[in-house]
Amino acid sequence: MSPHPTVAKTITARPVIACHECDLLQRAIAVPPGGVARCRRCGGELYRAAHRRLDPTLALVLAAAVLFAVANAFPIVGLEIQGIRNVTNLFGAVQALWNQEMRPIAALVFLTTILMPAVNLAVMIYLLLPLKLGRRPAGLTVIMRVLQSVKPWGMLEVFMLGIIVALVKLTHFATVVPGLALWSFAVLTLLLAAAAASFNVRDVWDRAYPAPRGEVRA
Amino acid sequence: MNATPATAAACGLLSCHVCGLVSRAPGTGGGTAHCPRCSARLHFRKPNGTSRAWALLIAAYIMYIPANLLPIMETSSLFGSENDTIMSGVIFLWSSGSWDLAGLVFIASILVPLMKLIALTLLLVSVQCRARWLPVQRTRLYRLVEQVGRWSMLDIYVVTILAALVQIGSLATITAGPAALAFGAVVVLTMFAAMQFDPRLIWDPFHQESQHHD
Ligand SMILES: [Zn+2]
Numbered sequence: 001m002s003p004h005p006t007v008a009k010t011i012t013a014r015p016v017i018a019c020h021e022c023d024l025l026q027r028a029i030a031v032p033p034g035g036v037a038r039c040r041r042c043g044g045e046l047y048r049a050a051h052r053r054l055d056p057t058l059a060l061v062l063a064a065a066v067l068f069a070v071a072n073a074f075p076i077v078g079l080e081i082q083g084i085r086n087v088t089n090l091f092g093a094v095q096a097l098w099n100q101e102m103r104p105i106a107a108l109v110f111l112t113t114i115l116m117p118a119v120n121l122a123v124m125i126y127l128l129l130p131l132k133l134g135r136r137p138a139g140l141t142v143i144m145r146v147l148q149s150v151k152p153w154g155m156l157e158v159f160m161l162g163i164i165v166a167l168v169k170l171t172h173f174a175t176v177v178p179g180l181a182l183w184s185f186a187v188l189t190l191l192l193a194a195a196a197a198s199f200n201v202r203d204v205w206d207r208a209y210p211a212p213r214g215e216v217r218a
Numbered sequence: 219m220n221a222t223p224a225t226a227a228a229c230g231l232l233s234c235h236v237c238g239l240v241s242r243a244p245g246t247g248g249g250t251a252h253c254p255r256c257s258a259r260l261h262f263r264k265p266n267g268t269s270r271a272w273a274l275l276i277a278a279y280i281m282y283i284p285a286n287l288l289p290i291m292e293t294s295s296l297f298g299s300e301n302d303t304i305m306s307g308v309i310f311l312w313s314s315g316s317w318d319l320a321g322l323v324f325i326a327s328i329l330v331p332l333m334k335l336i337a338l339t340l341l342l343v344s345v346q347c348r349a350r351w352l353p354v355q356r357t358r359l360y361r362l363v364e365q366v367g368r369w370s371m372l373d374i375y376v377v378t379i380l381a382a383l384v385q386i387g388s389l390a391t392i393t394a395g396p397a398a399l400a401f402g403a404v405v406v407l408t409m410f411a412a413m414q415f416d417p418r419l420i421w422d423p424f425h426q427e428s429q430h431h432d
Pocket of ligand 1: 023
C-alpha cells in the first residue's frame with residue numbers, strides 16, 4: 001500500500017510519481033483511458049490516462065488552427081451609428097490601443113489572444129504529427145518547456161466573454177453587426193477546451209521515452 | 219494523520235516540473251541537479267519562491283488602488299465626455315437591465331482580483347508561519363487562485379473592443395483610461411505571484427525530517 005521507494009521491489013515495478021502540489025510520493029497506477037489519477041492526500045491532479053490513439057486530439061488541434069486563422073482574418077463585429085459604419089478585427093483592436101498610447105495593454109492583449117494561442121497550437125501540432133508516425137519530435141525538451149510557459153497566457157475563452165459584454169454595452173446606443181470572426185471565436189473556444197482536455201503531456205513523454213534512465217520505480 | 223507519509227523531498231528524490239519524472243537527487247557535492255530525461259533544472263522547492271511571490275504580490279496591491287480609482291474608459295460624444303471606473307461600468311450594466319452581465323463583470327473585475335490578493339497573502343503568511351491548519355483546503359485555495367485568475371482579464375478585453383469600435387469622430391469616441399494599465403498590471407503580477415508560490419510548502423511542516431531546502 002505504502003508507495004515508499006525503499007520498500008522491496010515488487011514484481012511489476014511502476015514509476016514513482018510525486019504530487020506537484022503536496023510532494024507526496026505515490027506509485028503510478030493504471031487508469032482507464034481518459035480518466036484522471038488524483039493525489040490521495042491533497043486531491044491534486046497527478047496525471048490523465050492517455051487515450052489509445054492520438055488522432056482525435058490531432059483532429060481537434062488542426063480544426064482549432066483553421067478556425068484561429070479565420071477568427072483573426074475576419075471582422076469580429078461592426079458598429080453602425082447614424083449611417084457611419086465601423087468594423088474591427090482582433091489585430092485592428094490591438095492597433096487601436098497601440099495608437100491610443102496604451103502600448104503595454106495593446107501588447108498584453110496581443111500576447112494573450114494572438115501570440116500565445118498561436119504558439120500553443122503550433123507547438124501541439126509540432127508534437128503530435130511526429131508522435132503519430134512513431135517518431136520523437138526534434139527538440140522535444142525545449143518544445144515542452146515552451147508549451148508549459150505559454151499555456152497559462154492563452155486567454156481566448158476570456159476574450160470571447162469580453163466580446164459578449166462589449167456587445168451588450170454597445171446595443172444600448174448603436175446597431176451591432178456580428179462578423180464571421182465572432183462565430184469563429186465561439187466555436188474556437190469550445191475546440192480549444194476539448195483539445196486541451198485531450199492533449200496529454202505525460203503521454204507525450206511516455207511515447208517519446210518509454211523507459212527513461214534515472215526514473216525511480218517501486 | 220497516521221504514520222507520516224513520504225514526500226519526495228524527505229526521501230531525497232526530485233520531481234521534474236517539466237516532464238514529471240522522479241529521480242534520485244545527486245550526492246551532496248553541490249552543483250545543480252538536472253532531470254535525466256528532459257534535462258530541466260531540478261529543485262526540491264521553487265528557489266526563492268516565497269520572497270519572489272511576496273514582491274510580486276506587494277506590487278499588485280499597490281497597482282490595485284489606481285486600478286479601481288482611475289477611469290478605465292473615457293467616452294466622449296456630442297453630449298459631453300464621461301469617465302468610467304471599473305465600478306461605474308458595473309453600475310451602468312446593472313441600471314441598464316443586464317443584471318447577469320453586471321454580476322459577471324463584478325465577479326471577474328472586482329471580486330476575483332480582490333480574493334486573489336487576499337488568498338495569496340493568506341497562503342504566504344501561513345507558509346511562513348509553518349502553519350498546520352487545513353492543508354487540504356489551503357491547497358485547494360491555491361488551485362482556485364491559479365484557475366480563476368485569468369478571468370479578471372475580462373474588463374481589459376471589453377475596453378479593447380469598445381476602444382477599437384467606437385471611433386466615430388465627434389459623434390462618439392471611446393479610449394482606454396489609465397486604470398486599464400494598472401488593472402492589467404494587477405492581473406499579470408498576481409499570475410506571476412501564483413506561479414512563484416510553491417504549494418508543497420503548505421505540507422512541509424508535517425515532515426520535520428525534510429531538511430532538503432534548495
Ligand atoms: Zn498531493
